[in-house]
Amino acid sequence: MDLNAITKFSALHAKPDGLILQYGTAGFRTKANCLDHVMYRMGLLAVLRSKQTKSTIGVMVTASHNPEEDNGVKLIDPLGEMLAPSWEEHATCLANAEEQNVHAVLAEICHREAVNQQQKAMIIIGRDTRPSSEKLSQSVIDGVTALGGQYHDYGLVTTPQLHYLVCCQNTNGQYGKATVEGYYQKLSKAFVDLTKQTFSNGNESRALKIDCASGIGALKLKEMEHYLPRELSLHLFNDGSKGKLNHLCGADFVKSHQKLPLGIEVKPNERCCSFDGDADRIVYYYNDAAGHFHLIDGDKIATLISSFLKELLLEVGENLKIGVVQTAYANGSSTQYLEEIMKVPVHCTKTGVKHLHHKAQEFDIGVYFEANGHGTVLFSKTAETKIRQLAKEEMDEKKRKAAMMLENVIDLINQVADRQVIDTTDAERRAVRPVGLQEAIDDLVKKYRSSRAFVRPSGTEDVVRVYAEADSQENADKLATEVSLAVFQLAGGVGERPKLV
Ligand code: G16
8 A cells, every 4th residue: 555645646636624424324424615635535445346346336426315515425336236244334334434543543454354456457437517516526436546446437427337347347248338328228128118019000109208317317417319210209398507515406305305306397297207317217207187296206117117027927826926115105005906817926124225126136026116217127147148138039929029028128227236322223114212202103194084294314415314104195294294293292303393384
């Protein structure tokens, strides 16, 4: 380790005194002006992870759904997955080390993880469109350089694109070509083939209005449009030419406010969707003829995808095990429908793609979605091999078509994997601290029919999240406010006291 280089660069990226941050739900997230040292140190850490795994590691600079003033960083492991949990701990330690301890923390990580210092390191970097992202990704590069790693800066890319690029690099192109163009080619081909196989008469509506949250999704969709059929008429809104990132628009806004984003014009029954700031979430919606808003969130997407896959599997006659993974935010009726009507096993994990991804790997086909629109489908290696084999075999035409559709689904899906006073258990569905809070929530829930509620500290924003569902919108709103008040009283709330409606 070149201690001089580390010290020289460290001085340029000094840690503000007393600042403590944690590698949260999706990496580090906070105000952009507090993150310079974290970026530099994550550049250092990425080099160590790359040396240890003898693979390319990704670093994405983004704060996704958070406001424009925030930023964040997450590391991407060799197969395009989220960073391994033990390395999240190293990340937190390194980010919080005082200047004079940085060397010691690096040495400790090398020791504990048996990092071979002689090994070469390769890091690939991407960023979203936030004004702060370019400078912060330069700080990552400084960290990589200080430890003698090589890097390729892909500049502006979506989070799913960077996950794809990491996976391609580490499978020697087997997963796809390690370029942004390769991403468009692979996904658009699978999409075009699958839609040809699915739509029988060609008259189905192909128009889609897209709210790009004033983020990177707009730029990348404009590039990808050239690879998609012209009949698929895409109409982009909030494309970043004006308006602030995620402000009154984007997937998170639409999901949490259950209404149209600002800046989109919608006629009855027109299909619409929203991305978030780094384009790794999607929710669909439409207004009916009476002007009522209908949301197709992650819960519904998971249900539709599972039904579609189940039908295809029935057609090919393969007994592959499908499972669905959700979080506590999943609407109770979606879980009930999946389990009771579709007879698909459903599992609940903590919030965070990394937790759902891990659980989904236990199935031949694991469908996972968070209600907020993050998700994908994982095919086990065995399932993938079987499907690709069936698609090639001479057999019943209907069966082969179903196998080919499944094969296209595989290619289309990019499988790449102080609020702290509140402590939770049971996949974040019950609060164990502060004392009395869970009992208070239980009593409130009893007042309403078909109701459920829980609270948890966010891992991306400095807030406590409150979830409530009940038999009507009005009751769900009332329950949410009552639970918020309980949190305010029992967990030492700050700011404006929640008002009962
Ligand atoms: C991130 C995570 C998601 C999580 C969301 C909210 O999303 O990737 O898995 O659902 O944060 O997390 P929390 O409730 O802990 O703040 P994104 O789109 O911001 O990267």
